[in-house]
Amino acid sequence: MARGRLRFGVIVLLFAILRFISSEVSSDNAAILRPRGLGHRLPILLPLFLTSPDSSRILNDSFLRHLQELNRRNPNARMSLYDDLLSNGYYTTRLWIGTPPQEFALIVDTGSTVTYVPCETCEQCGNHQNPRFQPEHSSTYQPLKCNPDCTCDAKEAQCTYERQYAEMSSSSGVLGQDIISFGNQSELTPQRAVFGCENTETGDLYTQHADGIMGLGRGVLSIVDQLVDKEVISDSFSLCYGGMDVGGGAMVLGEISPPSDMVFSYSDPNRSPYYNIELKEIHVAGKPLPLDPKVFDGKHGTVLDSGTTYAYLPAAAFVEFRSAIMNELHGLQRISGPDPNYNDICFSGAGSDASQLSKYFPVVDMVFSNGQRFSLSPENYLFKHTRVRGAYCLGIFQSGKDPTTLLGGIIVRNTLVMYDREHLKIGFWKTNCSELWERLHISGSPAMPSTPIGEDPTTSMAPAMAPSVPSTYASGEVQIGLITFDMSLSMKYSDLKAQITKLSGVIAQELELNISQVHLVSLTPDRNGSLISWAIFPSGSANYFSNSNAMHIISQLVDHHIQLSEPYGNYQIVKWNLQPLVNRTWWQQHYLAVIMGVIAASIIGFSAYGVFFIWRWRRQRMYKPIDAVVAEQELQPIVNE
Template sequence: MASATRRAALSRGGCGLAAVLALVALACPAFPGASADESSVAPDWHVVSVTSLLPSAAVCSSARAPNSSLALSVVHRQGPCSPLLARGAAPSHAEILDRDQDRVDSIHRRVSSAAATAITASSATNPARGSKGVSLPAQSGLSLGVGNYIVSVGLGTPRKDFSVVFDTGSDLSWVQCKPCNDCYDQQDPLFDPSRSSTYAPVPCGDPQCRGLDSWSCSASGNKCRYEVVYGDQSQTDGNLARDTLSLGPSDSLKSFVFGCGDDDSGLFGKADGLFGLGRNKVSLASQASAKYGAGFSYCLPSSSSSTGYLSLGPASPANAQFTAMATRTDTPSFYYLDLVGIKVAGKTIRVNAAVFKSTGTVIDSGTVITRLPSSAYRALRSAFARPMRRYKRAPALSILDTCYDFTGHTTVQIPAVELVFSGGATVSLDFSGVLYVSKVSQACLAFASNGDDTSLGILGNTQQRTFAVVYDVANQKIGFGAKGCT
């Protein structure tokens, strides 16, 4: 009853409580999470100082990675923590969101066409592969988007370091290699196979070659040639190879299978390549499972001026809530989970449970904004907008249509949003997962509609921020541990 009274007083803008909340907000140590004391004052609300809404443009603050497992530092590729130099050419928020929609469209196309593609491939390609090893048509993969996160890894003997995008929606890992027929401009020197004593090309008859979506035999040397065309028409072609992958000062993965790209183009920015964490056998997560265990986890930082981590191997944070990892045979590389409900300020929004069940939901590290079925998004937007009427509305930002102007405010009070998954796991989003802030005068609800009730739902990386997101592949479940980056 007391909690309900506090929520009611807050929604009316009660002066006494507002003063207390303002003091709490000013004590918050950093954007965008609330202080430890906030939950005792208003558990269903976030209270944040307006001056902390935007990340620092120049300062990088490090996170503490798990002590018990191998961990790589994760940074947003456009932030001050990024080793990439092209910060001056960073895309605008509108461009990020527009390209995010391209990625979402490509995921939806991939899912909707998967069954037809599988039928065509099974009837036409297996005999050809067995007898001739002919090239297969390239299948369009995911649009890369621009909101991706990067990690630094070492490759070859002696080790050379590279900054690569990591992506749970992709399988094949690759870097650009010498000699290169046509490569985009990247941050570091290209990988030179001739200077690595542990490099070896993968032959056409190797199962890792024939397990790819698209492969062919080279004109000479019987090398396996791969091709990946992403949904935004970015592409990489090259030789499939094996070499030593260094994942820390003393940890390495021998005979790691990856693509040595020599014909690459597209929206890769200055990144040296891409490492896939999908469910296919060629992904980094699958190849590392024999040594580190079947699974991985990561924590995406609250802002671009902070760091997170990527850890290979099983993990189980003490505070993690787990939900079953769903499986779909039409797109087996994706990680699915069952979203069953959403709460705003502690109250469940009214959405027919069949809406979430019929579409399904994929969790994706490369999609920026979570996409919901149309009826679910409308209910969320309505429930969120009601207590936000105290703030002036701001223009829409690309795909985000519910935005607010916080100019002139010292603190802001935002209703908490919780995602409810099958099995009862309830994840209360960090403030940075509720609002997408382009500037103080334009802070938007960080969700978007699919435009219908039939397209796949996608849990984007904005909503995953600050959580230890655990992919327990061995036990087929996904977990979320709050305050995972601290």
């Protein structure tokens, strides 16, 4: 399996730019790997507003009041983040492009500039979450015509772009302009912007579930730069990633008021095309690693990249870091990692409650050149072992030959990161990212401001958010043993009965589950067509869902991201329910064992010939499990240009 989602690459070709701006050569950070240690890939999540029991004390109320006041004065694009970093390997947000708007789930990437989505005309694009962009269905779409400042497709007379990334995936297509909308939470009105319409994608870009990339890096095609150039936001944006076992989070395009205790580091745009910080020292349990500060200053320096899953240190720094961590561990046992293809550093004995990790693992401090210090909790450098309960592994690895220090998303979980480009600094503030929107009282769907003069209106915006989830599930106090939901379909009851088996397969495929997990509970006529009750069981021999997986499924259902083709028609999720493991009936918990027992008893009752016939029939139909994963080659985090 791949080591995680890695997105630190190098652009090899010039990309097209607008008529009214100068040409530029930019570096993109977008190598993409699938998450490691997983038997299957999960779909895109809705925002999760899950809280731990003591999370409320983390948030600074005065900061929230300042932020609310600033938002009233200077509207910005407030957006939710979806997915879980280690389950999916990335975070996504939603953008709507065109008139009427077409929805896309895009990976937020501070190391990429251009924003792109698959185009309807794409001859080599994968099967992603949403339908491809259809330019002819948007009344406001305009191709970016050839000009002296762009790479041009002479045949189509249109500007083009091309990206190649470190793990050998690539994206190429044409550039166009259209109205981009930021969702119901945003106070920023829809804006016209340039984006890429893909005609070809390869590698992990082809296989990923997300539709494309939202470029937040430095460069004239960056969505941030375009909004700043239009003077609709200030030159700043912020990301806030959810914590371990929670996921979700928040993003703001535009300025926010920093809390008084936010820690800042200088970020030099002339040093590197990537967002860098001036890391001087790393302390473990209060003790500085015996390193020359120059070790963190190689090539691009210390790069902060939202699109990379883990963190990577130069060899000398990694050896000292690993040794210091291991010297501070007492009462934990060193065990093998979840993937035999990697020599992970893992430990068991810490328990399954992530909030108690600080009792077993030391605090790690990053000290910046200005003397300010940012402390990392264990969740900022550990990931859960996927095969051993209560075990954790280091999420900081040794980088390749490139001396750049690369800090991925794991480092900033439950951290508000402010990219203050105007003042050339990046800020860090520990908080609970997954409940940030709730505490700001904007978790509903407020009406969008009126469309500005000269811009084109959009006819619809983001769907309503998923219902809130009881905190007992969020904190892990109660395990989720069963998911049930009722679906209303416009298809007639008499017609649906013959299609029900096929429909269960479609639902399993859309939710990326095994078909054995999806069970029909009831099917009844309804005034709108048919009403179906479904039950979803944990996979394999598991008795319960992880919190992130269960929320994943519910969010997909509530936000209507199941694509039902003909003849099923339209559907609505009438209600859903999470059943605790303790409340599941004996039959629900042991239905597979009962079924297997009945089958075994039947076989015993057969004649010897019958037994031989069944054995021979099954032997001829042996197949490879559908969730089998082929190990991937490990990729270096950084390559030389």
